[in-house]
Amino acid sequence: QVQLVESGGGLVQAGGSLRLSCAASGRTFRTYVMGWFRQTPGKEREFVAAINWNGDSTYYADSVKGRFTISRDNAKNTVYLQTDSLKPEDTAVYYCAASSSRWNLITPSVAAFSSWGQGTQVTVSS
Numbered sequence: 001q002v003q004l005v006e007s008g009g010g011l012v013q014a015g016g017s018l019r020l021s022c023a024a025s026g027r028t029f030r031t032y033v034m035g036w037f038r039q040t041p042g043k044e045r046e047f048v049a050a051i052n053w054n055g056d057s058t059y060y061a062d063s064v065k066g067r068f069t070i071s072r073d074n075a076k077n078t079v080y081l082q083t084d085s086l087k088p089e090d091t092a093v094y095y096c097a098a099s100s101s102r103w104n105l106i107t108p109s110v111a112a113f114s115s116w117g118q119g120t121q122v123t124v125s126s
Contacts, residue, residue, distance in 0.1 A: 002026045002115045004096045009120030012086055016124070020081040022096030022117055030054075030074040033099040033106050035113055036081045038092035038122075045095065047108035049081060057103055064090075086124045093119040 008020040020036070035050040049070040050059045058070050069082040079096060097113035099106055106112050 002029060002032060002098045004098060004115055004117035006094065006096045006117040006120040009094060009122045011123045011125065014086060014088055014124055014126050016086050017082070017084045018086065018122060020083065020094055020096075020120060020122070022079045022081075024077045024079070024098065026077070029077040029098075031100070032115075033101060033103055034070075034072055034079040035097045035099065035108075036070060036079075037095045037097055037110065037113075038090075039095065039119075040092045045110050047110075048094070050099075050106065050108060051079065052103040059108060061108070083122070086122075088124045088126045091122060091124050093121050095119045 003025040005023045012018055036048040037045050038048050039045040047061050048064055051070045051072055055072050067085045072079040096117040098115040099113040
């Protein structure tokens with residue numbers, strides 16, 4: 001298991017940007033597929049983006065493709081989510097997650113990820 005702590009959320013106007021960070025503990029961080037999910041009250045947690053162990057493969061939900069960028073720095077045990085051109089519908093609690101599955105076998109679902117952070121709130125005003 002890896003422990004995850006998110007930061008960087010906040011209140012931003014539509015069209016603005018935020019950079020979310022997720023700091024991980026443990027020496028095995030580089031072995032995990034990392035992902036970002038988000039959730040609003042009354043709705044299921046939804047997949048946002050994922051990145052493989054060395055950062056050369058990424059995958060995005062259609063709703064954020066072209067606006068969000070996931071990246072990682074294995075030397076710092078940190079994964080990032082750069083969120084640009086934010087929309088009010090991006091308002092949610094954003095969660096960082098880790099999966100020990102192989103990249104070519106992983107699915108963009110909550111069930112594929114075993115470790116979760118506590119979440120960071122992103123609010124986009126219109």
